[in-house]
Amino acid sequence: MDFRFTPEEETFRTEVKTFLKTELTPGWDEQFDTETEMGVVAQGDFAKQFNRKLSERHWLALPWPPEYGGLGATVMQQVIFNEEMAYTGAPTGFNMGVAWVGPSLMIYGTDEQKQEFLPRITNLEHIWCTLYSEPSAGSDLASLQTRAVRDGDEWVINGQKIWTSGAHRSNWGWLAARTDPSAPKHKGLSMFLVPMDAPGITIQPLINMAGQHGFNEVFFEDVRIPAKYLVGQENMGWYQLAVALDFERSSIAGSARARRIWEELLRCARENPSFVEERPEIRYRLAEVGIEIDIAKYLSYRVASLQQAGKIPNYEATIAKLYSSELGQRLAGTGIQLLGLYGQLHPKSRQVRLRGWMERYYQMSVAETIAGGTSEVMRGVAAIRGLGLPRG
Numbered sequence: 001m002d003f004r005f006t007p008e009e010e011t012f013r014t015e016v017k018t019f020l021k022t023e024l025t026p027g028w029d030e031q032f033d034t035e036t037e038m039g040v041v042a043q044g045d046f047a048k049q050f051n052r053k054l055s056e057r058h059w060l061a062l063p064w065p066p067e068y069g070g071l072g073a074t075v076m077q078q079v080i081f082n083e084e085m086a087y088t089g090a091p092t093g094f095n096m097g098v099a100w101v102g103p104s105l106m107i108y109g110t111d112e113q114k115q116e117f118l119p120r121i122t123n124l125e126h127i128w129c130t131l132y133s134e135p136s137a138g139s140d141l142a143s144l145q146t147r148a149v150r151d152g153d154e155w156v157i158n159g160q161k162i163w164t165s166g167a168h169r170s171n172w173g174w175l176a177a178r179t180d181p182s183a184p185k186h187k188g189l190s191m192f193l194v195p196m197d198a199p200g201i202t203i204q205p206l207i208n209m210a211g212q213h214g215f216n217e218v219f220f221e222d223v224r225i226p227a228k229y230l231v232g233q234e235n236m237g238w239y240q241l242a243v244a245l246d247f248e249r250s251s252i253a254g255s256a257r258a259r260r261i262w263e264e265l266l267r268c269a270r271e272n273p274s275f276v277e278e279r280p281e282i283r284y285r286l287a288e289v290g291i292e293i294d295i296a297k298y299l300s301y302r303v304a305s306l307q308q309a310g311k312i313p314n315y316e317a318t319i320a321k322l323y324s325s326e327l328g329q330r331l332a333g334t335g336i337q338l339l340g341l342y343g344q345l346h347p348k349s350r351q352v353r354l355r356g357w358m359e360r361y362y363q364m365s366v367a368e369t370i371a372g373g374t375s376e377v378m379r380g381v382a383a384i385r386g387l388g389l390p391r392g
């Protein structure tokens with residue numbers, strides 16, 4: 001592949017950087033005390049305004065056609081955008097409506113569904129959560145048990161989902177449910193659009209190890225939705241899920257975010273020589289992580305360049321995800337080691353360094369090798385599809 005960007009792509013990068021410099025002035029994120037309820041709310045409001053500005057520029061769903069609120073942008077433009085947003089730490093969050101609900105509807109949705117839902121994803125009226133995982137179905141997603149049964153003009157849903165990120169902040173859910181229990185497990189699933197305020201839905205918070213409320217359990221008890229909210233063909237849901245492949249899959253945000261944190265660690269080490277003096281292992285580790293960040297970036301560029309050439313990345317995207325999520329954990333470990341006992345301090349501590357980032361990052365990075373497919377499963381894919389090894 002050619003690692004250079006075209007002049008048009010460089011111009012777009014400059015445009016994104018200029019926008020970010022104007023909107024996110026130095027210290028913008030220091031105004032929120034995210035350890036308090038009020039701070040979290042204020043941060044959420046700021047993020048909403050910021051995302052509204054992205055929406056006005058048609059930047060929320062760059063590759064989508066203009067009639068649905070996108071710019072018809074290329075894969076590389078999307079990569080540049082994601083890279084700059086992640087490096088700056090912009091409050092964009094992960095938008096599941098843009099990532100897979102919209103792309104799936106563009107391929108499998110009815111005209112009515114496209115008109116009803118696509119513009120409302122890009123104007124932020126609808127916020128989506130993803131209802132896949134269940135207590136006994138994660139890596140082996142096809143064994144999910146939540147049932148959807150047709151009853152006249154409606155579907156009736158019963159079951160339980162788990163780890164549903166942002167369900168408490170979403171008004172729509174993208175649901176995988178079993179519609180034919182007698183068929184082999186991959187063949188009896190269907191996809192649905194579910195209003196999260198439908199009677200019979202209960203959302204219970206799950207608090208993660210960092211003490212934050214990111215995901216939830218969602219219970220369905222005789223939840224009725226109109227028949228028109230089935231997406232695509234009944235019982236073909238498993239195969240439709242694969243359309244998420246069409247979305248940008250380079251994992252570029254992981255290495256861009258890591259670079260920013262690494263640069264902060266270097267700055268901290270320069271300002272506090274005692275952290276690195278007579279500790280060659282830390283100096284070497286910092287150099288090593290810097291190299292690993294570049295490796296992660298180029299693995300991501302490789303995936304993007306395949307997509308740009310119209311090919312569907314397979315194990316290449318798996319390897320990029322695996323490498324960048326594990327890199328996040330290695331970097332967090334290096335940061336904690338560099339800061340010594342300071343590294344363990346909570347952001348609220350008076351003695352804190354780097355605003356307590358490392359303690360937060362260390363805990364949050366644990367989830368990165370689970371969400372979106374565990375490292376073990378990723379290694380399995382790389383072994384079978386990448387190296388051609390037999391199944392274990």
Ligand SMILES: Cc1cc2nc3c(=O)[nH]c(=O)nc-3n(C[C@H](O)[C@H](O)[C@H](O)COP(=O)(O)OP(=O)(O)OC[C@H]3O[C@@H](n4cnc5c(N)ncnc54)[C@H](O)[C@@H]3O)c2cc1C
Pocket residue numbers: 129130131132133134135136137138139140162163164165166215367368370371372373374375376377380
């Ligand atoms: C931060 C976060 C956000 C999430 N958000 C969502 C969301 O919004 N919606 C949603 O539906 N889900 C979400 N998930 C769930 C996520 O998709 C699952 O946690 C993930 O797929 C793993 O499934 P599991 O937790 O059931 O673990 P299991 O699949 O039970 O795995 C347990 C262990 O067994 C290993 N294992 C399993 N199968 C294999 C195999 N074939 N080979 C080798 N080892 C194997 C795993 O690697 C793991 O170590 C989220 C998870 C996290 C951490």
